[in-house]
Amino acid sequence: MNASQGSNEGSFLFYTSSSKVSKRTDKPLFFKEAIIFGNGGSANIHYSNEPFSTTSHCIVATQKEENINIKYVYYYLSGNLHLIERGFKGVGLKNISPKYIENLDIPIFPIETQNKIVSVLDKANSIISKRGRSLEILEQFIVDSFLEMFSDPVLNTKKWKLKPLSEVVHKIDAGWSPVCEETPRESSNQFAILKQSAVSKRVFDPSQNKLLPENTVIKKKILAQKNDVLFSRKNTKEMVGSTVYLFEDYEKLLLPDTIFNLRYNSNKISGVYLYFLFNDKNFQKKIQQLRSGAADSMSNISQDKLYKLQIPLPDIKLQNNFENIVLNVNAKKQKIQNSLNELNGLIGSIMQRAFNGQLNFNVDLELEALINEIDLQKKTNDIKEIAGDIAYLQRLIDKLNTQDFSEKIMYDKAKLVAFQLMNESEEKRRVSQEYDEKTKSIRLSLL
CATH class of the missing domain: 1.10.287 (Helix Hairpins)
Structure with missing residues (x-):
């Protein structure tokens, strides 16, 4: 099937070569439990135990031997995607062959x-x-x-009331785009230039940056700082106008000339309101009407057009x-x-x-997952699963008595569980304290 045959509706999932599964269909092609490999671009893997369909750019693997749990294979490969990544070959859009996948070595236990x-x-x-x-x-x-x-x-x-943006944004700063390293910075002590991808998803991603070479003279020091509203003035047709709000402080992150910093008057408009306004799905269309440029791949929105944009201005x-x-x-x-x-x-x-x-x-890992759910800010947590299983209770006691925890936060959460257990009513209480003559210390015990 072609990717165009997938839709937003349907009873079954429709897999493409993408790592994201967003399409559906009413015409399943596969009915057995399976692993689905994307065959184009980069490594991705999915698991399904329900009927599904795929494009021709997917490879589907089903169970061949009874002594193999196919979901076990899925978990192993999803945790070792580099093994699949190595199989992608070719110029341009790379592909992986079914033969390569068949020959992958996987540790097989009983x-x-x-x-x-x-x-x-x-x-x-x-x-x-x-x-x-x-x-x-x-x-x-x-x-x-x-x-x-x-x-x-x-x-x-x-x-x-509708007002032009110029009434609440007194200045629009544009950054500077020097030649940078291809790699991101390793420390917040280093200067770096933000990439377009830092704002394209409409949520600020500070990791998307390029390191500024040492000894570069900074010609335009427009920094990304807390409470800033950043606007992608030059981008692809779909991404131009993407806006982010900076909820945190950042150091030495410089804006490129393709990102505007909207200097708003906080007495007239909230930066958070402006951020959500510009990212409203309907209002996005209005912003995109401002774009110009012959090539859809790099549309542009000028400061002049942005200043004239009419926006609703609540109290x-x-x-x-x-x-x-x-x-x-x-x-x-x-x-x-x-x-x-x-x-x-x-x-x-x-x-x-x-x-x-x-x-x-044993129960260690399952108990660890349950303990991890405990909220230290709450006096009472939902501990029914721990309290209702004798194996969990005994192991909890053993670990607390020996302080067998790799992290202090897990030890603190386990103690909170123990205190809650000891404060249960008499008929429900399962854990108590007792004095150990041998160690001369108070220890927990199971009632």
């Missing part, structure tokens, strides 16, 4: 061990998926709040209320993201130990 590895990784990935979904819900809450408070900025049903107090909502939600998102980063580190460790044959299949 099927019972494979199944246990899959079970552990499934549980860890389930937690990661829930965290990712929480981030999506918070993102949507902000968008919904914007529309509820201000209405659609193009339809303007709340009849806000500044309402804008500031929205900004506070965004900042509060972002704080929650950061906590979830930190947890997500920890979980990704955990699953990476699990995969490394599992596929090196170093994974001891």
Whole structure:
């Protein structure tokens, strides 16, 4: 099938050579559990246990032998994408051959061990998926709040006054584009020039930069700083006009001449409101009408046209209320993201130990994943899974008594679980403290 045959609707997933799965279909071509390899561009891999379809730029692998858990193979290869990447050959758009994939070496354990590895990784990935979904819900809450408070900025049903951007943006600074290294900087102590990709996704990505060569004389020092609104004035047809807001401070990141810094008057407009306004899907179309240039690949928006852009201007107090909502939600998102980063580190460790044959299949890893979910800011957490399993409880006690934790934060979370368990009502209590004569110390014990 061709990629054009995929749509936004359908009962089944439609895989292309992309790492993102965004298309669907009502005509499945494959019905068995399978691994799907993208065959074009860069290495990517997917797993499916439901009917699906693919383009001709995919390679589909199904189970050949009964003693192989195909999801185990998927987990191994997804954790070692470099093995697949090596197989991409050719000039221009590179491809990988089915023969190369067939000849990949994979450590094969007894099927019972494979199944246990899959079970552990499934549980860890389930937690990661829930965290990712929480981030999506918070993102949507902000968008919904914007529309509820201000209405659609193009339809303007709340009849806000329309003003040219020049009334709230007193100056537009453009950066400078010198010859730079091809690699990003290694430290915030080094000067670097931002790439267009730092703003193209409409969320600021400071890692997208090019190192400024040493001893370069800086001719135009326009820095990216907290509370700035940055605007992509020259980009592809789809990306021109991309806007980001800087919620944090950054050091020595210089703007190129293709990115504007919109110097707004905070007494008249909130930078956060301006950011969400410019990234509203309907208002984006209005901004893109300002572009000029013969080549669609590099459209341009001039300062003059941008200054004249008519924008809805609600009361500044309402804008500031929205900004506070965004900042509060972002704080929650950061906590979830930190947890997500920890979980990704955990699953990476699990995969490394599992596929090196170093994974001891007791309850350690599953308990570690559950402990990692504990929020130290809460006095009471949901610990039903730990409290309801004797194996988890005993291992928790053993680890606390020996302080067998690789990180202090995990030890602190485990202690919080223990305190909560000891504070249960008498009929529910499973954990207590006792004095150990041998070690002359207080130890936890299982009731």
